[in-house]
Amino acid sequence: MKLVAAFVRRDFRLERSYRLALITSFAGIFSTLLSAGFLSRLVPGDTEALRPFGGDYFTFALVGTAALSYFSVALGSFAGSLSQEQQMGTMEALLVTPIDPKLLLVCGAAWPFCFATFQLVIYIALGALLFHAEVAVANLAIAGGMLLLTMAAFSAVGLAAAGLIMVVKRTGALLGFVGSAFGLLGGVLYPISVLPRPLQLLAQALPMSHGLEGVRLALVPDPDLSAIGRDALALALFTAVLVPLAFWGFEWSVRRCRRTGSLGHY
Amino acid sequence: MAASPPETPQDAGLPAVEAVGLVKQFIVRGFVAWRPKGVVDALRGLDLSVANDTVHGVMGPNGSGKSTLLRILATLVTADRGRAAVGGCDVEREGGAVRRLIGFSTGDERSLYWRLTARQNLEFAAALHKLSDPASSIETTLSLVNLGDHADRPVSGFSQGMARRLGLARALLHRPMILLLDEPTRSLDPVSRSEFHQVIRRLRDDAGVTTLLTSHDLDEAAAVCDRVSVLRAGQIVDDVQRVNKRALAKAIGTL
Numbered sequence: 001m002k003l004v005a006a007f008v009r010r011d012f013r014l015e016r017s018y019r020l021a022l023i024t025s026f027a028g029i030f031s032t033l034l035s036a037g038f039l040s041r042l043v044p045g046d047t048e049a050l051r052p053f054g055g056d057y058f059t060f061a062l063v064g065t066a067a068l069s070y071f072s073v074a075l076g077s078f079a080g081s082l083s084q085e086q087q088m089g090t091m092e093a094l095l096v097t098p099i100d101p102k103l104l105l106v107c108g109a110a111w112p113f114c115f116a117t118f119q120l121v122i123y124i125a126l127g128a129l130l131f132h133a134e135v136a137v138a139n140l141a142i143a144g145g146m147l148l149l150t151m152a153a154f155s156a157v158g159l160a161a162a163g164l165i166m167v168v169k170r171t172g173a174l175l176g177f178v179g180s181a182f183g184l185l186g187g188v189l190y191p192i193s194v195l196p197r198p199l200q201l202l203a204q205a206l207p208m209s210h211g212l213e214g215v216r217l218a219l220v221p222d223p224d225l226s227a228i229g230r231d232a233l234a235l236a237l238f239t240a241v242l243v244p245l246a247f248w249g250f251e252w253s254v255r256r257c258r259r260t261g262s263l264g265h266y
Numbered sequence: 267m268a269a270s271p272p273e274t275p276q277d278a279g280l281p282a283v284e285a286v287g288l289v290k291q292f293i294v295r296g297f298v299a300w301r302p303k304g305v306v307d308a309l310r311g312l313d314l315s316v317a318n319d320t321v322h323g324v325m326g327p328n329g330s331g332k333s334t335l336l337r338i339l340a341t342l343v344t345a346d347r348g349r350a351a352v353g354g355c356d357v358e359r360e361g362g363a364v365r366r367l368i369g370f371s372t373g374d375e376r377s378l379y380w381r382l383t384a385r386q387n388l389e390f391a392a393a394l395h396k397l398s399d400p401a402s403s404i405e406t407t408l409s410l411v412n413l414g415d416h417a418d419r420p421v422s423g424f425s426q427g428m429a430r431r432l433g434l435a436r437a438l439l440h441r442p443m444i445l446l447l448d449e450p451t452r453s454l455d456p457v458s459r460s461e462f463h464q465v466i467r468r469l470r471d472d473a474g475v476t477t478l479l480t481s482h483d484l485d486e487a488a489a490v491c492d493r494v495s496v497l498r499a500g501q502i503v504d505d506v507q508r509v510n511k512r513a514l515a516k517a518i519g520t521l
Contacts, residue, residue, distance in 0.1 A: 096341070
């Protein structure tokens with residue numbers, strides 16, 4: 001835990017030194033909230049597709065966009081923190097310490113996760129306070145659990161991207177494509193039941209759709225616990241299979257970079 | 267009664283650093299990964315032995331393999347063939363143990379967090395080395411490299427010399443037995459360079475730290491090294507044991 005705290009402290013200090021970036025990242029929350037608010041004026045609320053999620057479109061879109069930005073952190077933060085070390089020239093200095101590179105990878109993503117959690121809380125709180133999003137506070141613990149499970153499943157993809165960035169050095173475009181594909185198929189702005197059948201099947205194979213569905217179902221009064229349980233099981237399976245594979249891939253990448261002498265390259 | 271295992275290479279009669287038959291090639295990749303543009307022979311069967319409690323220099327022209335050698339010893343690069351040990355630990359099989367024994371400085375100021383202060387940089391390094399009393403280690407190390415008065419200044423405001431000294435402080439923070447320094451005084455002014463040499467000598471004399479450093483500078487090697495190996499095209503071509511500027515110039519072919 002001391003090591004995680006050291007990474008969080010370092011990254012908070014670095015983040016704080018870029019004041020404008022810090023301020024604008026908060027300003028982005030308001031623009032997203034407003035977009036969801038205006039969009040909800042156009043979309044009729046009580047449609048059949050929205051009914052399992054409480055029927056309110058603003059709440060549906062708010063939870064979707066807030067969770068997507070949260071999951072994007074899981075997708076991009078591991079590779080992002082490595083890329084930052086490579087570009088700052090500090091990668092070799094990290095790797096000559098006795099800490100296992102896998103641990104360095106996980107600790108490097110600690111601050112982005114903390115910051116994203118803080119942003120998520122602000123999203124939901126402001127959505128509820130200013131725009132009257134209908135969030136069942138009693139079920140926040142279940143929603144939080146689903147969120148954590150989804151993060152774990154998403155982290156597997158993020159860890160795989162970190163392994164990739166060690167070797168190919170730039171993964172921004174690839175991660176952008178993966179993120180937009182998750183946005184399209186994961187049910188951020190619409191339930192996946194409105195997608196054509198083949199795309200629905202594809203969506204079921206993504207952790208995103210199970211994560212969002214589980215979080216949304218948990219936030220309505222009288223949640224369908226069996227549906228949430230099915231989503232949780234799917235996410236746990238994703239995590240159990242993908243995370244060890246992703247760590248193995250990362251170890252392979254580090255070994256390959258040691259062979260090619262490109263650990264510190266970017 | 268069974269003898270207890272030796273704690274240091276000195277106890278075991280081992281050299282601080284030993285390399286035998288090290289070979290390293292780098293492949294220059296083209297656009298298509300499986301059609302390389304060429305191969306660079308960085309090390310071609312290099313043998314090296316560095317005695318304990320000494321300052322050992324490695325000199326040679328650009329591209330002779332000095333940095334590759336240091337990176338292999340620091341476990342950042344894997345050799346294709348041969349073996350190397352640092353403090354008696356094999357760099358391939360016991361990488362973690364090697365990294366606990368060494369302090370490594372690339373001589374590149376970019377390896378520091380420029381937006382943090384000197385103290386904050388060292389606090390982070392102390393956490394990576396799990397130091398039990400980081401505050402006192404940081405104070406002592408900053409004083410050793412004459413940065414005690416600048417501890418709370420951001421590194422972005424440092425001169426190159428100060429940044430180099432902070433890099434050295436980071437390498438020294440966990441009290442390593444062996445220092446690996448890659449061109450540590452490159453582009454330093456004469457005063458900073460002289461201070462740097464004093465620190466290296468003091469570490470050898472007072473703390474028994476073995477230093478392996480690379481350099482292009484004859485004056486530096488003559489001033490600080492007990493022994494110098496001359497490297498050319500990936501092999502040691504000469505070993506100067508009584509280090510003086512004339513002997514070095516002869517060995518590297520500038521005399």
